[in-house]
Amino acid sequence: MFKYVSRRLAYAIFLLFLLSIVVYLIFGLLPIDPARISCGVHCSPATVLGNRHRLGLDVPLYEQWWRFICGIFAGRTYGDGAAQFTCPAPSLGYSFPHNECVTNVIAGAFPFTLSLAIGAFILWMTIGVSFGIIAARFRGTFIDKAATAFVLIGSSLPTFIVGLLVYIAAFLMHWIDPISQGLWVSPFSDPFGFFKNFIFPWITLALAFAAIYTRLTRGNVIETSSEDFIRTARAKGVSERRILIKHNLRTSLAPLVTNAGLDFGGLLGGAIITESIFQLPGLGMISLKAVLHDYDLPLIMGTTLVAATFIILFNLIVDLAYAYLDPRVRIA
């Protein structure tokens, strides 16, 4: 077990390493000069050169990459003399548009993304799994048809439409204050304010997922109910209720762990549309801005690596959880 986990972790680090190379190569190919962008509209060639040196862009690409890697472990110092500043380890570089170390920018954005992901996750898992079970239990009845309609609507409406509808509803209910929306409210000091800030983004993000998980759960429960071992349980005299809860759900819900883990891990990289609609400065929104507006390569590099780390990490967690749930999956 320990051996397996450490092997997977080593593999994950190797993967991230490769990813950083790929991202640097893409940057090298882009016809964008961060040094030019960083000094504004009126800019002398001398300033550009100075900036290039300060940003460490005056060395070959492979050396830039190597400095980046070293920075993660040892921190990084930019510029010299009075203008010198340091991004302590783990440094992911320096973001000029933000005038801050990338690590700090990400650390500032992450609470929004994390809160959004956790709340939406709880919401969609609760709705999806319970709707799915109920629909399967009352298969073919009005309840099942209503659930199917929910699945159809939820999974076919694009997030930006859902988001706008929810936003309008929230605005009309005076639940959303466009001015304070983007400010961080700690769930520990002001739980109500936090809830108020996030409930509509949660609904927006959760709707499509809830629809998908309803469909998955319903399908799995129905499929399992025709398994031979369910008939065996019935032949033993197990009650229908216990068959559903003990014998059926255990098998039906185990595969959902895979989907849930990967979806959640993916969301930790940022939910671009939802964050943008509700003006939540999470990872999705800062990445979008970095790509479209600022050409902020160090920040893109940082958010890419953070998102990839979560996806790889949750892949591992999912595999471990699945092995725990299904005894047939042995970890050697």
Add this chain to the structure above:
Amino acid sequence: MSSFLEVKNLSVAFPTEDGIVQATNEVTFSVDLGQTLAIVGESGSGKSVSNLAIMGLHNPKSTRISGQAIFNLESGPIDVLTAPTETVRKMRGSTMSMIFQDPMSSLHPFFTIGNQIAESWLLHNEGGKKEARARAIEMLDLVGIPSADRRVDDYPHQFSGGMRQRAMIAMALVNNPKLLIADEPTTALDVTIQAQIIELIKQVQKEFNMAVILITHDLGVVAEVADHINVMYAGRLVETGPVDDVFYNSDHPYTRGLLNSIPRVDSFHGGRLSTIPGQPPSLIHLPNGCSFQPRCSYAKHVFGNKCEISMPELSQKAANHLARCHLSEAEIISATKAGA
């Protein structure tokens, strides 16, 4: 004197979009404690369906069941087809047990063998988990699982096919049932394992003095273990009697056909296995008259076209031996000699 289980006029039908599938039609039989009844017939002849009805395992929404299946228990007779579902549920696994064709998929993959046997015991007995576990080990030992006290914590995938079927039998027997229904218990197993499982069923039947209903394709198995045999065709009982009678003096052309289609090592007739021509009929549109008539080589020996007009009754051909054929035993024998 009534038998332990008496099934009277049991019919099971499944309404479908294409019409009503009459899977079992007016089947009557009985089986006593200590007795083994074999039910044979082609796939779709209603063997399993009638027994699932006795166990109460059909979905009531999609099935129409009529008739009676009376268990003559010490506490009095119970008709499981009309008894409240809760009563029948409590009888399942305690009074009556069933083992199935495919032991690979019949055990829950996520729970240990011991856990699954213990669950069955806990459902029908007052007692704690420790006791249930001890009982599970005892049962596994009884069905011949080596080092049962260790294997009890194994998962089904750690057992071989034969061992899983043994575990299924252990689970079925944990509450000392009076009736064991074995639905093709050896079909999915290796030939060498098949013999062991049949031997085990024979042995536990003696030990528990149970009534056993054995559903099978395998006439060799029938000859070995059964006392009585029911031959089914297209949902109906076509022949019933003591095994030796039915085997040596078959009174129904279908039974003769089944027996002739067994490959034999000792008689080599130029290589070709004899078969019954044609296909089993659709259970929605049965042929007129006798259901077997389109495939029957004896029909031409019946006067006129009686076979195409009337369904023969299940009638006495010899002592204790009934068959559903217009021909008498003597007529069948002479027709066979004439090369039917």
